[in-house]
Amino acid sequence: MTSKNTKRFEDVRPGEALPELAVPVTVTLINGGAIATRDYFPGHHDADAARALGSPHVFMNILTTNGLVQRFVEQWAGPEAVFRSLKIKLGAPNYPGDCMTFSGSVTQLDADTRTVEITLGGKNSMGNHVTGTVAVVLP
Amino acid sequence: MADPQLLSDARALVGRQYGRVYAWDEVNAPMVRQWCEIMGVDNPVYTDPAFALGTRHEGLIAPPGMLQVWTMEGLHANNYPPGSTDENPYEVLKIMEAHGYLSTVAVNSELTFTRPVRMGEKLYYTTRLDSVSDEKATALGTGFFVTLVMSHFAEKASGDEPVGELLFRVFKFRPANAQAPAKVEAAPAKPKRPLPGVSDDTRFFWEGCEKGQLLIQRCTACQTLRHPPAPVCIECHSFDWDTVQASGRAALYSFVVMHYPEVPPFDYPNPIGLIELEEGVRLIAGLVGVDREQLQIGQRLQVEFQTFDDQQTLPMFRPVDA
Ligand SMILES: [Zn+2]
Numbered sequence: 001m002t003s004k005n006t007k008r009f010e011d012v013r014p015g016e017a018l019p020e021l022a023v024p025v026t027v028t029l030i031n032g033g034a035i036a037t038r039d040y041f042p043g044h045h046d047a048d049a050a051r052a053l054g055s056p057h058v059f060m061n062i063l064t065t066n067g068l069v070q071r072f073v074e075q076w077a078g079p080e081a082v083f084r085s086l087k088i089k090l091g092a093p094n095y096p097g098d099c100m101t102f103s104g105s106v107t108q109l110d111a112d113t114r115t116v117e118i119t120l121g122g123k124n125s126m127g128n129h130v131t132g133t134v135a136v137v138l139p
Numbered sequence: 140m141a142d143p144q145l146l147s148d149a150r151a152l153v154g155r156q157y158g159r160v161y162a163w164d165e166v167n168a169p170m171v172r173q174w175c176e177i178m179g180v181d182n183p184v185y186t187d188p189a190f191a192l193g194t195r196h197e198g199l200i201a202p203p204g205m206l207q208v209w210t211m212e213g214l215h216a217n218n219y220p221p222g223s224t225d226e227n228p229y230e231v232l233k234i235m236e237a238h239g240y241l242s243t244v245a246v247n248s249e250l251t252f253t254r255p256v257r258m259g260e261k262l263y264y265t266t267r268l269d270s271v272s273d274e275k276a277t278a279l280g281t282g283f284f285v286t287l288v289m290s291h292f293a294e295k296a297s298g299d300e301p302v303g304e305l306l307f308r309v310f311k312f313r314p315a316n317a318q319a320p321a322k323v324e325a326a327p328a329k330p331k332r333p334l335p336g337v338s339d340d341t342r343f344f345w346e347g348c349e350k351g352q353l354l355i356q357r358c359t360a361c362q363t364l365r366h367p368p369a370p371v372c373i374e375c376h377s378f379d380w381d382t383v384q385a386s387g388r389a390a391l392y393s394f395v396v397m398h399y400p401e402v403p404p405f406d407y408p409n410p411i412g413l414i415e416l417e418e419g420v421r422l423i424a425g426l427v428g429v430d431r432e433q434l435q436i437g438q439r440l441q442v443e444f445q446t447f448d449d450q451q452t453l454p455m456f457r458p459v460d461a
Contacts, residue, residue, distance in 0.1 A: 023179075032177035036170075038211035062248050063207060067178035070204035079182045080194050083203035087249035087306075091401040125329055126403040139195070 006078030009114040009138040012106055018076045018118060021102040023068055025060065025094045025124065033064030060094035065122070065130050072102040073118055073134045081136040084115060088132035098124045107133070114138050141274040141283075145238045149271045149283070152231050157266040158224025162209040165261045166201045174205055200255040206291060206303050207250075209262045228266035231285055235311045240282045246400060247286075247308035253301045260293040262302065269306070278402040282312025310400065330403040331448040340368045343382050348452040351444050354382040355420055366420040387442030388417045389456060396431045404448075414440060414456050428457045 023029070027047075034044035039061045042049035050058045069086060094100055104120030115137050122130040164170070171185050183190040184200060191199045201209075212218045227233075232243065256262065272284035289305040337345055347354035356368045360377035371378055397409040410426040426434070427443070440456040447453065 029177065036174040036177045037205075037208045038213045040214045040216075062245055063204070064178070066204040066207075066248065066250065067174065067180065067202070070202060071178055071180045074180065074182055079184045079190075080196075082195075082255065083252050085249070085251045086203060087247070087251075089247055089399060089401075090245055091407075092403045127405070128401055128407065131401075 004079065006080035007076070007138055009109075009111070009116065012109060012116050012138065014106055014109055016106045018072065018102075018104045018106075018120070021072045021075065023100045023102070023122075025096055025098045025100055027058060027096045030058050030060050030064070030094070030096060033067065034061045037061060037063035037067070039063055055093065055095070057095045057097075060129075062088075062090065065090070065094070068100070068102070068122065069120065069130065069132065069134065072104065072120065072122070073136060076118075077116070077136050077138065081138055084135040084137055086132070086134050088130050090130060091128040092124060092126035094124055094129050098126075100124045100129050108135075142238055145234060146271070146274070146283075148234050149231050149285075152234075152268050153271055155268050157226045157228040157268075159263045159265055160210050160223045161220040161263045162261055163213065163220050164209070165259050166209060166256055168199070168258060170208070171199075171201055171205070171258075174202060174208065178202075178204070180204075196255060196257075199258040201258070203250065203252050203255070203303075206252070206256065207289075207305060209256075210264055210291075223263075228268065228287055228289075231268060231271060232309070232311055235283060235285075240311050240313055242280065242282075242312050242314050244279065244310050244312070244400070245307070246284070246310050247306065249306040250303060251306075252303040254303075256293065256302050260302075262291055262293055264289045264291045264305075266290075275310075277310070277312070277400055278315065278397075279310065279400055280312040280315040282310055285309050285311055332404060332451055334451055340370050344368055345452075347382070347384070348444060348454055351452075353385040353387050353416075353442050353454050355385050355416070355418060356380050357383050364418055364420050366422050383418070385416050385418050385442070387454075389414045389440045389442065390417075391415075391426075391434065391436055391438040391440055391456075392421055393436065394426065394434055396434075410434065412440070412456055422454075425453065425455045426457070427455045 031045045043053050044058055044061045047058050100122045102122045104118045106116055107119040108117035115135050117133055117135045119133050121128050175185055184194055185202050188199055267288045269286040269288045286308045291303050292299040293302050343354055355364050355366055357364050358372035358377050359379040359381050361375040363372055363374045391412050392415040393413040395411050401407045408431055410429050410431055412426045413421055414424055415421045439459050441459045442454050442456055444452050445455050
């Protein structure tokens with residue numbers, strides 16, 4: 001859950017680890033995420049279509065991955081952290097029945113702009129589904 | 140090798156600007172609520188007007204991760220709102236497809252936010268073809284990295300305001316090992332490491348690995364060592380050979396660190412060494428226990444053996460003190 005209190009820039013230490021977040025990958029999450037991001041590509045909601053593409057099942061779309069990355073960082077940073085960037089590289093697909101666990105740590109602090117950079121990864125049973133950096137401005 | 144015409148046709152489009160794509164709807168609470176629900180985002184600054192009023196934003200804002208959502212076409216492909224461009228910002232990919240580069244995989248999505256998007260704003264974006272890479276060989280196959288930049292704006296009577304950008308990169312490629320869509324499985328199988336092709340010339344090496352021995356081929360006529368294994372001595376052309384067990388002491392002759400694209404089941408960054416054994420021959424093997432910032436040419440290494448997927452034992456090299 002997102003803390004009610006936003007972290008203050010002064011409270012963040014270089015190298016500080018974010019609490020891990022395990023996200024069970026379900027058909028509901030993949031379908032619901034695709035539709036909530038208005039992505040109707042069949043491979044994200046139609047298992048037969050996904051199999052015809054050579055995938056074992058429906059697979060998560062990028063915009064859902066973005067949402068989950070936002071959640072992972074926001075739950076740590078608090079409600080008034082302002083996102084400056086959300087940059088990801090995509091790796092192994094997320095299929096139903098798997099679990100993606102996010103981990104991350106603070107890799108840069110800029111006192112002038114009160115910006116914190118977090119480097120993170122979301123790993124499933126096949127490897128990293130996503131790696132990347134997020135920059136947020138803290139009060 | 141790529142047809143030079145392909146690259147020049149593709150590069151001719153670099154820098155091209157593509158027209159506006161409008162949002163069907165203004166930024167609205169129902170879409171935000173649906174998105175927050177499924178993502179598990181519970182920050183009230185997106186959904187609770189009273190809370191949002193008391194924040195630095197002084198009102199509801201949209202989740203930053205939703206930036207692209209507002210301008211998506213929805214159920215019907217390419218069904219964009221009236222006034223949107225009918226140009227195709229992905230036309231460069233069609234050129235590559237015409238040359239047999241049929242597969243596409245998204246590799247990077249980089250969102251940068253100029254300012255939060257507020258409830259009720261109406262967005263659009265324009266696209267610029269940013270770059271087309273040289274032909275690259277990757278674990279997935281051979282092809283081109285194509286980078287597009289989508290600049291997002293909020294419509295304002297007083298002049299439209301930039302709200303953020305998306306840098307989107309795809310890899311357009313010919314698959315390395317083109318296979319018919321694999322057999323359908325109910326659950327994703329954990330990928331295994333590819334097995335080496337074993338021949339009569341190389342079998343001794345892999346069998347040695349299984350016994351924890353690093354075996355090097357030796358010409359029995361002139362005693363010259365050789366690796367990788369081959370049927371004939373490069374010095375005296377003799378076909379006669381046996382093997383010697385290497386000590387496993389070695390030095391790092393050169394190395395590369397594989398970063399991307401990440402192919403299961405390998406861990407990344409993946410450091411690979413060109414390793415010179417103290418017996419004088421070189422081989423390529425994975426490096427373990429290394430900090431890639433600390434890798435030094437000439438660094439001392441020692442072999443160890445790791446078994447992967449219960450079926451393949453490989454020599455790996457770990458730094459040791461000189
Ligand atoms: Zn010889």
